[in-house]
Amino acid sequence: MRKLRKFTFPILIGIFMLVLAACGGDDEDVTPTQPAASTGSGGLVSQGLSFKFQYACINRTLDPCELLAGPGGMVERIKERTNGQIEIQISSFPELGLAGPDTLRLVEDGTLGMVEIYSGYIGGDLPIVDVANLWGVIPDFATNWKTIEAVQGPIHKIIEERSNGIVLAESYYGNNYYYTSKPIRTPADLEGMKVRSHSTVLGDLINGMGANAQFVAFSEVYTALERGILDAAVTCGPCGAGLRWFEVADYLNGPIISIGVTYITINKDRWDEIPADLQAIMREEAMKHQVENRRLVENVWDPLGITDNVAGGMEHIPFSQALKDAQKQAAIDVVIPNWVNRTGGPDSEAVKMFNEFVGPIIGVTINSDGKAIVN
Numbered sequence: 001m002r003k004l005r006k007f008t009f010p011i012l013i014g015i016f017m018l019v020l021a022a023c024g025g026d027d028e029d030v031t032p033t034q035p036a037a038s039t040g041s042g043g044l045v046s047q048g049l050s051f052k053f054q055y056a057c058i059n060r061t062l063d064p065c066e067l068l069a070g071p072g073g074m075v076e077r078i079k080e081r082t083n084g085q086i087e088i089q090i091s092s093f094p095e096l097g098l099a100g101p102d103t104l105r106l107v108e109d110g111t112l113g114m115v116e117i118y119s120g121y122i123g124g125d126l127p128i129v130d131v132a133n134l135w136g137v138i139p140d141f142a143t144n145w146k147t148i149e150a151v152q153g154p155i156h157k158i159i160e161e162r163s164n165g166i167v168l169a170e171s172y173y174g175n176n177y178y179y180t181s182k183p184i185r186t187p188a189d190l191e192g193m194k195v196r197s198h199s200t201v202l203g204d205l206i207n208g209m210g211a212n213a214q215f216v217a218f219s220e221v222y223t224a225l226e227r228g229i230l231d232a233a234v235t236c237g238p239c240g241a242g243l244r245w246f247e248v249a250d251y252l253n254g255p256i257i258s259i260g261v262t263y264i265t266i267n268k269d270r271w272d273e274i275p276a277d278l279q280a281i282m283r284e285e286a287m288k289h290q291v292e293n294r295r296l297v298e299n300v301w302d303p304l305g306i307t308d309n310v311a312g313g314m315e316h317i318p319f320s321q322a323l324k325d326a327q328k329q330a331a332i333d334v335v336i337p338n339w340v341n342r343t344g345g346p347d348s349e350a351v352k353m354f355n356e357f358v359g360p361i362i363g364v365t366i367n368s369d370g371k372a373i374v375n
Contacts, residue, residue: 046275049085053114053266058100059218060092061242063301064171064262064293065116074289081281086274088114094219100198101125107163113270116171117159117263120199126162127200127342128350129155134339135205135258136331137362141175141298144259150357156263165265169286172293173236173260174302176202177309179225179249180232183317187326196221196233204338205256206234208330218243225249236260237305246312253317256327259297264289336364336372346370 055075057065068074069090078086093100100121106112119129132147132155156167178184178195191210197203203213216224216233224230225248233245237252246252264286271279306316319327343350351366359365363375 044081044083044281045277046085047083049275049278051086051270051274051278053086053088053270054091054112055088055264056096056098056103056112056115057090057092058116058118058262059094059239059242060090062173063238063242063296064173065090065092067293067296068171068264068289074285077285077288078282081285082278086278086282093217099217104159104163107165107265107267110267110269112267114264114266117163117165117265118199119155119261119263120202123200124342126158127339128158128348128353130199130201130339131155131350131354131358133201133258133261134331134335134354134358135199135201135256136208136327136335137364138257139362140257141259141302143361144257145294146361147358148259148261150361151353154353159263159265160268163265164268166268166271168264168266168283169290170293171262171264171290172297173239173262174297174305175255176234176236176258176260177240177252177254177256177305178232178234179240179245179314180251180253181225181249183251183315184232184253184323185317185320187323193231194229196224196230196235198235200342201335201339202234202258204335205327205330208334209326221245222248236302237309238301239305241305241308241312244312246309246314250314251317252306252309252314254319332364332372332374336366337370340366340370 057069059065075088075090078088098106100118101124103112103115103117104122104125107115107117119133123130132151133144138144138147159165159167180193182189184190187209193211195206195211195213196216197206197213198215198218203215206213211232214230216230218235218239221230221233221235222243222245225233225245233240233249234256237255240246274282310316340346340348340351345351346366346368355366364372365375366372
């Protein structure tokens with residue numbers, strides 16, 4: 001009996017320790033405020049932490065920025081769901097003195113903690129990101145969504161690698177229009193015009209149509225149109241209306257079918273400081289923003305882009321079939337070959353991605369000589 005009692009006590013102690021461990025005993029790698037893994041959409045483990053970010057939108061007046069910054073938007077929802085542990089303040093490129101093409105580098109070196117990266121702005125340095133949106137060959141919204149979705153994963157990965165960032169989700173901008181002081185009814189009307197462009201591929205399309213593309217910061221276009229420095233400027237309908245371009249232009253010509261894609265990107269070093277449960281909330285709310293942005297851009301914002309500008313005094317001039325045909329030919333002859341050269345030639349990763357994922361959707365193939373053909 002004595003022997004039995006001698007061994008019973010240590011056994012009971014051992015069982016007690018096992019039960020304690022199973023119920024959440026000490027763990028050197030986990031503290032009450034720093035969970036080791038995501039708790040899913042409903043759980044919140046982290047408490048008492050504070051992470052502050054300044055998110056740089058392209059411009060505060062643009063619909064995607066207003067959506068995520070407004071009541072019930074991504075910024076408010078993240079703050080509410082994290083009990084105020086993550087706060088995002090909205091800024092903009094004009095306020096921070098950003099041009100756009102430098103956003104990759106500024107995220108990489110940590111100057112920008114969180115930013116809206118536009119494919120058009122970085123396409124000169126990273127041309128592969130334009131693979132889904134080569135201006136002039138996409139016929140409609142439905143086709144454009146397919147091209148965007150076809151390369152979404154690979155493009156996110158490439159941006160993350162080049163920016164030392166994490167892409168949380170996307171924002172979208174609608175079709176683009178020429179804002180002009182005279183109507184564009186035929187291809188000849190574009191010849192020689194000085195036209196504001198906001199991306200390299202758009203610049204190639206403008207030049208391919210016989211005009212002269214010029215990069216001008218979005219916030220500076222109003223003055224350039226007003227003073228006659230520019231003959232025309234291209235942007236999405238709501239974008240121009242938001243900055244009242246209808247006051248300095250008379251005609252809204254188009255559209256060019258072109259969904260603008262931007263990437264909500266956070267510096268990876270900052271991201272890694274955030275506990276997993278808070279990261280999960282940020283991802284979820286960013287994706288909710290993406291879904292709602294996609295719905296609005298097609299069903300609400302894009303139609304309003306015409307309505308608001310016409311209400312401001314402009315006349316909408318839809319493209320003639322001759323203009324549509326000339327635009328597609330310029331894309332085949334100029335936009336795509338120039339893009340191929342920027343990516344490193346017909347054997348580049350970008351061209352392979354195009355031919356595998358995008359070309360079959362739009363009916364275009366890039367040959368071994370770098371030229372595009374319509375299938």
